Amino acid sequence: MVGVDVVIRGDALLLQGSEAQIVRGLEVFAELRKIVEKKGNLPEADVIRVLNPVAEPDDGNFGGNRPDAAGNRPDAAGNRPDAAIDLFEKAKKIHPRSPGQAEYVRAIRDHDLVFCTGPAGCGKTYLAVAMAVNALRIEQVRKIVLVRPAVEAGEKLGFLPGDMLAKVNPFLRPLLDALSDILSFGQVKRYMENDIIEIAPLAFMRGRTLNDTFIILDEAQNTTTTQMKMFLTRMGTNSKIVVTGDVTQVDLPAHVSCGLTDAIDRLHAIDGVEIVELTAQDIVRHRLVGEIVRAYDRPDSGRKPRKK
Secondary structure: OOOOEEEEEOOEEEEEOOHHHHHHHHHHHHHHHHHHHHHOOOOHHHHHHHHOOOOOOOOOOOOOOOOOOOOOOOOOOOOOOOOOEEOOOOOOEEOOOOHHHHHHHHHHHHOOEEEEEOOOOOOHHHHHHHHHHHHHHOOOOOEEEEEEOOOOOOOOHHHOOOOHHHHHHHHHHHHHHHHHHHOOHHHHHHHHHOOOEEEEEHHHHOOOOEOOEEEEEOOHHHOOHHHHHHHHOOEOOOOEEEEEEOOOOOOOOOOOOOHHHHHHHHHOOOOOEEEEEOOHHHOOOOHHHHHHHHHHHOOHHHOOOOOO
């Protein structure tokens, strides 16, 4: 359910609860209002659907008793353990689409610190953001913080127009794109205005302690060892950290050590830390993305002669 207390005073409704509960309550009332405006009344079935967005339609890929990509079969109630990420938004759920992705989702559920490496398009950031939204909606955390290092990939930051915030915005844009694909623009705006979701460059993390927070560090292959240590020690009580990166796309100077690989080497044996390695088999973007990744991974001797 929503978890808010509703008080009626005259023509006004007052919502009482945590920030996340109030934001969710406002979303529910907005949805109910749309139904009234469209139908002229409020059927009980629609109220139940809005308050309990758990029933998911069969999309042809996971219906019936067929196993999903991870080999999970539903129980008697039709639920697949550790398979779907429930966003509690109009019965919307996100399913892992490969065994590697399913392992990644389970790792995030079961561990407080997860490192995930893999090529572009394998769902590292998208699934982490979806899990963060799920944790927020079920009140496991009170806040989501999305972090990215502002490291140039061949172009200099100083050439971009505007002040510092305008300059770092392009680096943070991919995180906002992932978030906007999962939630509506209005929801993202409300969460950010209420400081429930924060998107920030890595440099802004120094000196902070984040309690009750789901923290995601994206493009972590572009962090130094010192930056990675600084970031990981931001973790407060009841918080969870997911660190993602592609170790084949490091944009650091040649003489600078990669903070992601260093952290994995140092921390992999610690209880509560999990390492997940996704591969080209987990890529879920356009078919050509997988072919491109494999082509770049082949040694020069594996190149095919160009067509003439």
